[in-house]
Amino acid sequence: MKIHEHQALDLLGAYGVPNAGGAVAFTAGEAAAAAQGLPRGRLVVKAQIHAGGRGKAGGVRLADSPEQVGEIAAALLGSTLVTPQTGPAGRRVNRLLVTPAVDIAREFYLGLLLDMDSGCTVLMASAEGGTEIEEVAKHRPERILRARIDPLVGLRRFQLRNLTAGLGLSGQAAQDFEDIAQALYRLFVERDCSLVELNPLVETAGGRLLALDAKLSFDDSALFRHPDLAALRDPLEEDPREVEASALKLSYIPLEGSIGCMVNGAGLAMATMDLIQAQGAQPANFLDVGGGAGADKVAGAFRLLLGDGNVRGILVNIFGGIMRCDQLAEGIVEAARRVELALPLVVRLRGTNAEQGARILADSALAITPENDLKRAVETIVRLTGGAGR
Amino acid sequence: MSIYCDGGTRVIVQGITGSQGLFHTERMLEYGTEVVGGVTPGKGGQQVLGLPVFDTVEQAVRATGADASVIYVPPAHAADSILEAADAGLRLCVCITEGIPVRDMVAVKRVLAQGHTKLIGPNCPGLITPGACKIGILPGDICKPGHVGVVSRSGTLTYEAVDQLTARGIGQSTAVGIGGDPIRGEGFIEVLQAFAEDEDTLAVVMIGEIGGSGEERAAAWIRDRLRKPVVAFIAGRTAPEGRRMGHAGAIISGGQGGAAEKIEAVRACGIPVADTLDLIGETMERALEQAGLLERCRT
Numbered sequence: 110m111k112i113h114e115h116q117a118l119d120l121l122g123a124y125g126v127p128n129a130g131g132a133v134a135f136t137a138g139e140a141a142a143a144a145q146g147l148p149r150g151r152l153v154v155k156a157q158i159h160a161g162g163r164g165k166a167g168g169v170r171l172a173d174s175p176e177q178v179g180e181i182a183a184a185l186l187g188s189t190l191v192t193p194q195t196g197p198a199g200r201r202v203n204r205l206l207v208t209p210a211v212d213i214a215r216e217f218y219l220g221l222l223l224d225m226d227s228g229c230t231v232l233m234a235s236a237e238g239g240t241e242i243e244e245v246a247k248h249r250p251e252r253i254l255r256a257r258i259d260p261l262v263g264l265r266r267f268q269l270r271n272l273t274a275g276l277g278l279s280g281q282a283a284q285d286f287e288d289i290a291q292a293l294y295r296l297f298v299e300r301d302c303s304l305v306e307l308n309p310l311v312e313t314a315g316g317r318l319l320a321l322d323a324k325l326s327f328d329d330s331a332l333f334r335h336p337d338l339a340a341l342r343d344p345l346e347e348d349p350r351e352v353e354a355s356a357l358k359l360s361y362i363p364l365e366g367s368i369g370c371m372v373n374g375a376g377l378a379m380a381t382m383d384l385i386q387a388q389g390a391q392p393a394n395f396l397d398v399g400g401g402a403g404a405d406k407v408a409g410a411f412r413l414l415l416g417d418g419n420v421r422g423i424l425v426n427i428f429g430g431i432m433r434c435d436q437l438a439e440g441i442v443e444a445a446r447r448v449e450l451a452l453p454l455v456v457r458l459r460g461t462n463a464e465q466g467a468r469i470l471a472d473s474a475l476a477i478t479p480e481n482d483l484k485r486a487v488e489t490i491v492r493l494t495g496g497a498g499r
Numbered sequence: 500m501s502i503y504c505d506g507g508t509r510v511i512v513q514g515i516t517g518s519q520g521l522f523h524t525e526r527m528l529e530y531g532t533e534v535v536g537g538v539t540p541g542k543g544g545q546q547v548l549g550l551p552v553f554d555t556v557e558q559a560v561r562a563t564g565a566d567a568s569v570i571y572v573p574p575a576h577a578a579d580s581i582l583e584a585a586d587a588g589l590r591l592c593v594c595i596t597e598g599i600p601v602r603d604m605v606a607v608k609r610v611l612a613q614g615h616t617k618l619i620g621p622n623c624p625g626l627i628t629p630g631a632c633k634i635g636i637l638p639g640d641i642c643k644p645g646h647v648g649v650v651s652r653s654g655t656l657t658y659e660a661v662d663q664l665t666a667r668g669i670g671q672s673t674a675v676g677i678g679g680d681p682i683r684g685e686g687f688i689e690v691l692q693a694f695a696e697d698e699d700t701l702a703v704v705m706i707g708e709i710g711g712s713g714e715e716r717a718a719a720w721i722r723d724r725l726r727k728p729v730v731a732f733i734a735g736r737t738a739p740e741g742r743r744m745g746h747a748g749a750i751i752s753g754g755q756g757g758a759a760e761k762i763e764a765v766r767a768c769g770i771p772v773a774d775t776l777d778l779i780g781e782t783m784e785r786a787l788e789q790a791g792l793l794e795r796c797r798t
Contacts, residue, residue, distance in 0.1 A: 377653065430638035
């Protein structure tokens, strides 16, 4: 789960990571009032969306007075920002952070994330802050310093000394860096984070370090022990279809194609999407129904798929292990009746009781095409939805 | 022969009185797995399916001589169950539970590194040595005893691979689902190492997906160390960057972990990769034929 920048800065503040201060605003009036409450001088108005790349998209603007903050806020609120991370549809701006501009001497990157290969948390730091860290990683990997953290002993001072030396920090700034890194790791562990990023972490003209932007995301599996964090969720930032899917305990990700997919198992769902693409068509979504899918769940999944205007047909691919294909077929027939399915539906069943399942589908008098051979099933749905190139 | 489990493996079920635990214990017993007891704290002394239930793993091991456990415990308590299994000295622990917090697994992994317990999973279907022992939730009836090992990050793709092999008359030595979480016990290389040492395994199918770099490292290990034919399949060519595809570990981030790069890296190590899912069986058949092993592997 992601949270907004202003929420992340607040949370980091509670752990002792300093920021430039400021206030959140949901209306132009609130933004102007927030500006009044800040010290006189240059101000920054930052769109709060759960995606990076805001600056280049015009979502971060400078202002010289509270009046100007109000004008910028009026223009930004309700507008749609398109950044490389939002996809072509962009994100609507519903809230802003108004914050004092900071006199920046140097910009750093500081992040914590899980390294899947070692099974440890890794601290990453770079003197090339303010830019996309992925770009630095790709073109100048030697400019990213890393410290692997052993969970039994935590982040050690020698590791921090290595980092400050590598970054060219000394004196008060080095001390600030050590304090901020330790606070970040404490937050990461205590609040079950999956990613913490300060980008940039800046050294001010006065030689102190401040977090100017922060990105935090949390391990969804651990939210049960952090109700206060779960309350920070902003449903406006999520695709309503994904919210609906998660209520049905479905794992669903909408994509751009025209063939709706319903599959059991995440790996099989991905492999099915790949097979559709290999046939020259495009999948409309990833959808893992998980184990045990009754009529209610299948009907819910069908409604989700049909809610996508691009979908021209549906492919169901189930490998029944513990799930019995005959029971699933009954669920599919019932669900297709309930949602009055009018689009082509190809169903591939394999595994436990697959033959009985196919018979139930064939006998249903509904326009369902059972096809238990995987490749032929994909070929059939591609043909029924208008062929390759869609 | 086989890896991790065989007809002599004595299994206890942690979380045996829950609905999942109970259902799958029955399926394991039907398959012929030697399940010797179960553990549910507070329910020691009861009997389920004719098996004794204990309060702790330690008691269960002492009373039954179990050497392996399988865990069907809710995510909030599953990490504790793994540590309990390790502390009781079990040789093998298979954790089916999905949704264990990552932080819990970071600690578990660190503790397991100091002991001898091998962990399969979490968030996995378990493993099966066809005709001898099934630990977990895999469907037994699609499997066939034989000489091809299967190792996979995905449950249903394991079934798909096994099914395609069986349809071609190619039996399996052991099929292992290592799970879809970012932090897990045995990885590709550990399982491949076990297959390398198993005389009865003549070839291996490796099934990967987007996220991390386990497939790339495994491919390099195979190139340098494994003298048995391997074929691979990797799911997720169409997966978008930055989105978690069901499994917590299946995510392309920062341009890393994409399927196309993985496939290229695996092929560069001389390992044939099935282009699409439906070609796994065919690809293995061809590899066995080239190695002169097809007749021995048709079981």
